[in-house]
Amino acid sequence: MTIYLIDGSLESLLCAVFEWFERTPGKVLLQLEQHHQPDAFTTVFAVQPDEKKADRVWKGLQAKLDKGWMRKFYCTFLSESPEAYSSLFEFACYLFLNPEGAEDNYGNPHVLHVAQTARKVEREKHRMEAFIRFQHTADGMFYCGIDPDYNVLPLIMQHFKNRYADQQWIIYDLKRHYGLFYDLEKVEEIRMDAAAQKTLSKPAKDLLSEKEALYATLWKDYFKSTNIVARKNTKLHVQHVPKRYWKYLTEKQDK
Structure with missing residues (x-):
């Protein structure tokens, strides 16, 4: 068995699929680099992210799947679970090896796992949209610090951009150390230092508006x-x- 090491990015995951078809190594175990424990008896291949290779696989998936399943694929990736990454890898390989409609075979454990994980991520997305409460700062900014189970910021961005289009806001994921900033025109990804994150998590009263x-x-x-x-x-x-x-x-x- 060969271990494919990825860095956790979507690009590296898609490149792992590309490399599997390029190399046909047989059974592969997908692992994140940070979780890998080297040993002398296992063949290891470090997948190098490559935009062109990833793009080819992504376009291949788009040709195989409708928009609903492409969203399931992306939501499962946002779960950030090592098991989900493995299932996405196996799911993609399974799709390319089988005729149209293979994604509807819920008897396949990877198809089932992708569908179930995507549903959990979507549920977290809806809850974040429903439960987030902004606080108004003295400088006119609205903000909220969150720590969701899954990386749902990419999924909730459009909802808050549409709903709060007339005010500047920040939603910051304290667990993943990045956030979204809306400046009345566009949404940008931002990162803060540890001190700023601590302030965002529990703001002092003098930082809030009257x-x-x-x-x-x-x-x-x-x-x-x-x-x-x-x-x-x-x-x-x-x-x-x-x-x-x-x-x-x-x-x-x-x-």
């Missing part, structure tokens, strides 16, 4: 006034709004 506390109080009062205590169903509520998302919700900050 109206921020009022906004929070008004929202909490509205939430309490619309809540019917007699019809409270905590189990159902937690099912729809898991506790790990409560840190994003203004109405939950006192809980």
Whole structure:
């Protein structure tokens, strides 16, 4: 068995597929470079990212799959799971070795795994869109620090760009150390140093606008006034709004 090492980028994953067909080494085990433990008995091939090779594989997938499945492929990649990377590699090889419609064979474990992982990532995307609450800073910026299970920033970018088109905002992924900045015209990827990230995670009161506390109080009062205590169903509520998302919700900050 040969181990293919990739750096975790989409380009390197696609190049691994290209190299497999180019070299036909037989059974391959895909691993991330940072997780690899060298030994003297296993053949290792380090996949070098190559834009042209990756582009050929991507176009080949587009010829095989509809837009829905291409999105599943991308969402599965955004899960950042080593198992998902392996399934994507095997899934792509399986598609190219079989006639049209192979992606509908859910009896194939890699087809099933890609579909299930994509569904989990999409669910995280929808929850981020629903639960993110911005805070207003003294300089007029709206921001929120998040730490989602999956790398969903690329998926939620368009939603927030459309919904908050008239205000500058930052959504920063504290777990992956990068974020999105919207300047009223375009969205850009940004990175901050450790000190700035710490400030973003728990901002000091003097960094917030004077109206921020009022906004929070008004929202909490509205939430309490619309809540019917007699019809409270905590189990159902937690099912729809898991506790790990409560840190994003203004109405939950006192809980």
